[in-house]
Amino acid sequence: DTGVSQDPRHKITKRGQNVTFRCDPISEHNRLYWYRQTLGQGPEFLTYFQNEAQLEKSRLLSDRFSAERPKGSFSTLEIQRTEQGDSAMYLCASSPFGGQINYGYTFGSGTRLTVV
Amino acid sequence: GDSVTQMEGPVTLSEEAFLTINCTYTATGYPSLFWYVQYPGEGLQLLLKATKADDKGSNKGFEATYRKETTSFHLEKGSVQVSDSAVYFCALSSLTGGGNKLTFGTGTQLKVEL
Numbered sequence: 001d002t003g004v005s006q007d008p009r010h011k012i013t014k015r016g017q018n019v020t021f022r023c024d025p026i027s028e029h030n031r032l033y034w035y036r037q038t039l040g041q042g043p044e045f046l047t048y049f050q051n052e053a054q055l056e057k058s059r060l061l062s063d064r065f066s067a068e069r070p071k072g073s074f075s076t077l078e079i080q081r082t083e084q085g086d087s088a089m090y091l092c093a094s095s096p097f098g099g100q101i102n103y104g105y106t107f108g109s110g111t112r113l114t115v116v
Numbered sequence: 117g118d119s120v121t122q123m124e125g126p127v128t129l130s131e132e133a134f135l136t137i138n139c140t141y142t143a144t145g146y147p148s149l150f151w152y153v154q155y156p157g158e159g160l161q162l163l164l165k166a167t168k169a170d171d172k173g174s175n176k177g178f179e180a181t182y183r184k185e186t187t188s189f190h191l192e193k194g195s196v197q198v199s200d201s202a203v204y205f206c207a208l209s210s211l212t213g214g215g216n217k218l219t220f221g222t223g224t225q226l227k228v229e230l
Contacts, residue, residue, distance in 0.1 A: 004159070033217065042120070042205050042220030043160070056216060091159065104150070104162035105218070 002026075004108035006092050012114045013082055020078045021111045025094030032075050033105065034067055035091040036060065043091055049075060050097070082115045089113075118143045122206050122221035129196055129228050137191040137224045139180075139206035147210035149173075149182050149189040150218065154203045163191075163204070196228045 005024040013019050025032045030051050035043035046065070047057045051072035061067075064082075069075040079086055089112050093105035123138040141147065148167045152160040164173030169184035178193045189206060206221040 031216075035218075040222065042207070042222050043218070044220070045217040048216055058217075093160075104165060105160075107152075107159035107161070109157070109159045 004092055004094050004106050006090075006108035006111050008111055009109065010112045010114075012116060015084060015115055016081055018078065018080045019082055019113065020076055021090055021092075021113075023075045023077070023092030023108060025074070025092070026106055027073075029094035029096050029106070030072065031095045031097060032069055033093040033095075034075070034077055035093065037089040037091055037110070038087075046077075079113075082113075084115045087113055087115045118147070118208060118210050118219040120206050120208055120219055120221035122204075122224050125203075125223075125225035127224060127226050129226070131198055131228055131230055132195045133228075135191070135193040135196045135200075135226065137204055137206075137226070139189045139191065139221060141187050141189065141206070141208050143187075143208055143210045143219075145210055146184075147208040149180070150207045150209070151178070151180055151189070151191050152205040152207060152220075154205065154223070156202070160205065196226070198228045198230060201226055201228045 007022045033048040034046040037043040047067050049069040064080045067077045089110040091110045093107045095105050119142045121140050150165045151163040153163045154160045164175040166173040166182035172181045180189050180191045203223045203225045205223045207218040
């Protein structure tokens, strides 16, 4: 069990560019979550998957954001036409079925995005 | 909607001091309550949880009691150490929120000095 891995750890991009982040959950976890954390704030829910199905999306997830988990294992989060307001830490978490209430999430270390 | 309010930081304490970080919540129904900790450069880690009223969660000397009458889940530790320096997040999960996501407070930074 190597925990939840996120790549890259840091990303600096110019406004208007597209970026993609990857998350590798704990292998036996079938639920995967994406959160966004801005400076001085708590994480905010973006979306979650159960296996390959995306079951819920936050209103924070504008049409510039898309998340996939094609084979029910790793997930990608893409942001198109980045804006300065997208600068944040993007956190991935995973859990077994039954989720955080029974087991808690396991969070990755996050990808810090800076849009210049 | 669901919300969590935490005391603002930073909280600065001397080693072996008593710690309280206040957390209150708003949610319909009976949410589950959590404390997460984030050490510098690391992801969030579940510290403790309570799933029903009057439950006490505990871990690593930290405790929190689910108080439905005051909608609170205050974090306490009797004697803090320098290694406890981190950011602490109170969070809830409720069925009306879908039961599948956490609503976090803004976090409270704790600094423990020798």
